[in-house]
Amino acid sequence: MRLTDPVADMLARIRNAIRARHQKVDIPASKLKLEIARILKEEGYVANFKSTEEDGHKVVRVYLKYSNNEAAISNVERVSRPGCRVYVRRSEIPRVLGGLGINILTTPRGVMTGRQARREGVGGEVLCEVW
Numbered sequence: 001m002r003l004t005d006p007v008a009d010m011l012a013r014i015r016n017a018i019r020a021r022h023q024k025v026d027i028p029a030s031k032l033k034l035e036i037a038r039i040l041k042e043e044g045y046v047a048n049f050k051s052t053e054e055d056g057h058k059v060v061r062v063y064l065k066y067s068n069n070e071a072a073i074s075n076v077e078r079v080s081r082p083g084c085r086v087y088v089r090r091s092e093i094p095r096v097l098g099g100l101g102i103n104i105l106t107t108p109r110g111v112m113t114g115r116q117a118r119r120e121g122v123g124g125e126v127l128c129e130v131w
Helices: 006-019 031-042 114-120
Strands: 024-028 046-054 057-064 076-078 102-107 110-113 124-130
Touching: 006 024, 006 031, 006 057, 006 076, 006 124, 024 031, 031 046, 031 057, 031 102, 031 110, 031 124, 102 114, 110 114
Parallel strands: none
Antiparallel strands: 024 057, 046 057, 076 124, 102 110, 102 124
């Protein structure tokens, strides 16, 4: 089965796994999804992730993070979609919940958070917001 928006599928799988209180979730792998998982780990939203292979298909296994029976991720939303791409300049990068959340951007210098993009002075496509 071919997906139209693999990033939205990844975010939906994470959102559903958190609501079902799963400890881990498997997502079909791609370089972009690995980078998103890396950022989520660096920012403390997931416990860990690893790239494995199951039944001949590469998979990103994301281990979800909970503390005091609360998930580290309250919500995750897709911003830029295949039908409506959202590009921003470095001065237009939005803040998520007044700085309490993060947004993930694809820039000419790679995938990074909005804070990193502002610091490096680059804009790009806003993939998603996490809080």
